[in-house]
Amino acid sequence: MSGISAPIFRFTDGLNVTEHDTYTRTLPLDGMLAMTGPSVTAEPGCLPVRGDLAHIKLAGLCFVPHYAVPVAYTAKAGAQLVSAPTTTGEVLAELDEGAVFNVLDIAGVWSWGQIGEDGLVGYVALEQIEAPEAGE
Known part of the structure; x- marks a missing residue:
């Protein structure tokens, strides 16, 4: 597995969502998933x-x-x-x-x-x- 040290998700049937799944991840991962700054804020709704x-x-x-x-x-x-x-x-x-x-x-x-x-x-x-x- 490139770029990450553990699967993002682990399901009982052994299938994993990869770092290239564009539905759940809009950007490719470059290391472990982590907050690197303040949380995004937006207008309610x-x-x-x-x-x-x-x-x-x-x-x-x-x-x-x-x-x-x-x-x-x-x-x-x-x-x-x-x-x-x-x-x-x-x-x-x-x-x-x-x-x-x-x-x-x-x-x-x-x-x-x-x-x-x-x-x-x-x-x-x-x-x-x-x-x-x-x-x-």
């Missing part, structure tokens, strides 16, 4: 990061306790992205029917994630999105 969780693509850029690989859900008609997991949260966007909402966390009846790969970040009620079919 712009990056899929919050105090406890961030999208795996932000590992090495944002310091949080957990990173998640998104699961692509599909928006139903009338789905709304809101700023907080409540019915009184500010509506940030209306999702088109069939739009991809990348879910990073589910708590109760709310999901937290990002519209597409680089859209707005917020909460969508679980009843407004459809889970991917098994095998996808």
Whole structure:
């Protein structure tokens, strides 16, 4: 293995995500993954990061306790992205029917994630999105 001293991920079947996996790593690794400066900051709703969780693509850029690989859900008609997991949260966007909402966390009846790969970040009620079919 070149450039790193341990696999980035280890799965029970022995498969590893390599340092060249462009989905989870936008830049090639040049040594062990480490924070080399301050954590990236952005306006709320712009990056899929919050105090406890961030999208795996932000590992090495944002310091949080957990990173998640998104699961692509599909928006139903009338789905709304809101700023907080409540019915009184500010509506940030209306999702088109069939739009991809990348879910990073589910708590109760709310999901937290990002519209597409680089859209707005917020909460969508679980009843407004459809889970991917098994095998996808």
